[in-house]
Amino acid sequence: MARGIKLFRVLGIRVSIDYTWFIILVVFTWSLAFGYFPFKLPGFSTLTYFFMGLVSAILLFACVLIHELSHSYTSNRLGLEIKEITLFIFGGVAQLTKEPDDPKVELKIAIAGPAASLVLGILFWAASRVVNQAAHPIANSILSYLALINIVLLIFNMIPGFPLDGGRVFRAIWWARTGDVNRATRVASNIGKGFAIFLIVFGFFQIITGNFVGGLWSVLIGVFVQQAAESGYQQLLMKKALEGVKIGDVMSRNVVTVPDGMTITEAVEKYFFKYHFVSFPVMSDGRVVGLLALHNVRDVNKEKWDETRVREVMFKIGAGDCLSPDDSATDALTRMLSDHFGRFPVLDKKGELVGIVSRRDIMKLLEFKAGLRR
Ligand SMILES: [Zn+2]
CATH class of the missing domain: 3.10.580.10 (CBS-domain)
Incomplete structure (x- = not known):
């Protein structure tokens, strides 16, 4: 976690980016410039597509940042301090802080990110309606893409596997109903791991059937979710083991x-x-x-x-x-x-x-x- 570049401070939170972020920026720009945009909006020069890809990729990361800041800001407001977030491959990670003691707090923090993505999605969609396709085809395509990707982010994050936001929501509800945070976490982590295995298998299937890039993404995200589910659960066990220790x-x-x-x-x-x-x-x-x-x-x-x-x-x-x-x-x-x-x-x-x-x-x-x- 230590590796990364400190960017700026916003709402009292230090924002850093991990070095892997640059690799992803290149991959995103490339796949948008040579895949998505030429397909969606044919007839422009390579340079134009490259520019569109770069702008969209940077704006996408700004959206991911807003999503993460929304979690962190809510968390700070509710008394669980987050001083730093690091943006890396698939979004961001807030620096390890205390886990909430109350399911309601957890629920509010978990919901804040997807809520921000939803708002962003709607705003970009509205903007794409205002910036007319016929008069401004390039700006319109970028705005439509950002509307789409924010909704994709929203859906992905709301999958009910811990440690994704949806998993946290699921865990908070289970925890509120049963009062058993351990079991709630275990179930949510297992759903997270199950989803990860699905992504990995699905990814390999896609690779075999010829969709190499899409399949690779799927496998990478699957591995990421799998590791995060495991470490989220381990962290909880650790907290439990240290409970009451001075x-x-x-x-x-x-x-x-x-x-x-x-x-x-x-x-x-x-x-x-x-x-x-x-x-x-x-x-x-x-x-x-x-x-x-x-x-x-x-x-x-x-x-x-x-x-x-x-x-x-x-x-x-x-x-x-x-x-x-x-x-x-x-x-x-x-x-x-x-x-x-x-x-x-x-x-x-x-x-x-x-x-x-x-x-x-x-x-x-x-x-x-x-x-x-x-
Ligand atoms: Zn989130």
Whole structure:
């Protein structure tokens, strides 16, 4: 998830695009410019078709972005914070946040995206009526295509398999009726996987019968849905396993700290070589002021190790970058995944360092619990 290009911020949400997005942009432009538009609107030059393809592909991605923002905005409004979305192959993925505690909230968030696609579809359709086919054939074709594709997006997303929007709607309704979110998720994921298998088989069938490009799309989308269904369910299991677990239960208590005035040479000899930890909290006057990780050391030229102090290269941290023993492990893991920050010092109420917790500590607990279940 880390790979990608940050684009801009809108409604307080950071929007990034994954590198795969560029491949898809090229494929879409190409298939529109050489397939769809020449077929729909014959008699124009290759350059015109290329231009139409490119404009349509970019506008299509803008529509996907609006769909995703609509989910994220609703989610933020309802108190489930989403700070970043990444657009990639088949739409977008909001950065992992808390799962809703209430089926009504889930339902509202799930419905927001398809609702946006529906509105966009209607708007583009209306625009294609206004921009007359005879007078503006090119603009009209692009608008009609966008109306069509938004409705296709709507229908695809409303298929009732988790983690597609329709699957979330299905899960929310089942959950509201039975009160059993586990079972609701399992059923919705299984429908998602069943749909994925259908897409893959259907895709191969199309490839065999000569529709290579269409078939390939079908297989790719199927694989994507299959993986997302699996990981959506795994995420829920993970959340369940961590329910009620506090940071105090998983943190390491034997924390070895490094004074901030020490040189890199000393830190390497007395700490990294001796304890084999990948990072150490850095102390100044009894307070945690930073983390010194192996890569901070590696970034410094070896000849400078004797004259460089730990405080110059450490990753500086404030109170906001620390956890408390009472924090929930789920929240901490969410933060670690969304900030790409693998390790947090743990401070008690007086601000004293009592432990350190890493992603590995939490993962180890998860593995342990998974082992017990078998
Ligand atoms: Zn959606």
